[in-house]
Structure formats: structure tokens, C-alpha cells
Amino acid sequence: MRSMAIVVFVLAATVASAQTTLKMIPPPEDVAAAPADATTTRSGLAWKILTPGTSKRRPNTFSDVTVHYTGWTTDGKMFDSSVARGKPSSFPVNAVIAGWTEGLQLMVVGETRRLWIPAELAYKGKRGPQGMLVFDVELIAIK
Numbered sequence: 001m002r003s004m005a006i007v008v009f010v011l012a013a014t015v016a017s018a019q020t021t022l023k024m025i026p027p028p029e030d031v032a033a034a035p036a037d038a039t040t041t042r043s044g045l046a047w048k049i050l051t052p053g054t055s056k057r058r059p060n061t062f063s064d065v066t067v068h069y070t071g072w073t074t075d076g077k078m079f080d081s082s083v084a085r086g087k088p089s090s091f092p093v094n095a096v097i098a099g100w101t102e103g104l105q106l107m108v109v110g111e112t113r114r115l116w117i118p119a120e121l122a123y124k125g126k127r128g129p130q131g132m133l134v135f136d137v138e139l140i141a142i143k
Helices: 002-020 098-106
Strands: 046-051 064-073 078-081 089-092 112-117 133-142
Antiparallel strands (some): 046 112, 112 133
16 A cells, blocks of 8 residues: 555656646737637637648547647646647547637637637636636647
């Protein structure tokens, strides 16, 4: 039992160390709020295409996707980034916050889109970063 506790501690320390050594990616100039030329959906999700996609294929709720992303709070603090880790992330579209689920289904493969996700479509004050979140998301693949 003691050796298991040591392994858990070492893993936790490794993860914490990795999180503190992420290369910080500067926030976009429009991180504080969606600009006037952004599109806003009925739910409140705002978005802007940064790089057009190379496909017509879009994921659905049940798709698995591979993406590169960086997330910031509206005060410009980066809180997560697959780009900074140097490794894309893969997950089911319906296993993430509501703003991501909605935003990913609007995208096509090869596209990079900036999403302004209101708190109601993010963590809703329960966990994670609070308030509106801003993500740059590149949809790499749909499985």
C-alpha cells in the first residue's frame, strides 16, 4: 500500500511540474470580449474563423476528434494548451464542455476557429477556470 501511495505522489508531482512548465502562449488581442465581426449563436457562443478548413466534413455529437487548442481567461491568462505541450488532444465531442461541443460541430477539418464561450456553456462556476473562456481550436481530424 505504501508503494502505491508513493507512485501516486510521484505521478501527481510529475503532472504538477508539467503544468507549471508549459510555454505560455500570448493571448489574442480580442481575448476580453468577442469583436463586433464575430458570429454569435442563439446559445451565446461567439466564434470567428482564423484559418479556413480543408474539408467539408464536420464532426457530430458522437464523433471523436483530434484538436490542437489554447485556452485563456478574459484577463489573458492561459490556463491550458495542447500546443504548449506539443501534443494534440483526442476526445469524444460530447465529453467536453457545452461550448466546445457546439463549436466543434460548426468546424471542418483543417479549420482554426476562436471561440468565446460564456460561463453557462463552460464550467458554470463548478470547477475549472471561471467566467467566459476563449479558445483557439484547430480541428485536425475526425474519427
